[in-house]
Amino acid sequence: QQQVKQSPQSLIVQKGGIPIINCAYENTAFDYFPWYQQFPGKGPALLIAIRPDVSEKKEGRFTISFNKSAKQFSLHIMDSQPGDSATYFCAVLSGGYQKVTFGTGTKLQVIP
């Protein structure tokens, strides 16, 4: 079964726009929600992460919004730049050890 559902599959925005990527999960045991950024030919890199005790976290131009009751979380990229063009994966982890379950990915293109 798919434990994390991610949407949209692809996204095109103009420079300066605010792309939003959404993820929904089912298992309430998950307690760590990271977002990874992956450029072509590279491994994923941790971008930002949140725990369920807060509803929002900002780091630079990246913001995670978390809705525990709805079991959803989203990534917002403020003032997007062409260099943000990459594939973004949400993920979930549960305590004990750190097996990461990834979403299916969103391919973002920021056009100048």
Next chain:
Amino acid sequence: NAGVMQNPRHLVRRRGQEARLRCSPMKGHSHVYWYRQLPEEGLKFMVYLQKENIIDESGMPKERFSAEFPKEGPSILRIQQVVRGDSAAYFCASSPPTGADEQFFGPGTRLTVL
């Protein structure tokens, strides 16, 4: 402090051959994870290892795949008798022994089976 290292970066094998993928974790990291990424898909967990122990191999195919993380040297993901469906990018990640949540990923090995 070097990051996670994987080699080779690209590997071409013919059907029926063996593929060996190597992963050197970050310095001080004793937890290693292997993931597989098919084209245009997300990463799928394969196996989680600590030094000399396989902790969770629930994502590993039952046949032809094996993994090890010896006391000395890199972690090895071994695929015997490769088939075309094994063509994918294989990523290794490592984390420290303190139970931190973040995993650091290597650049991956892209396996092509002809």
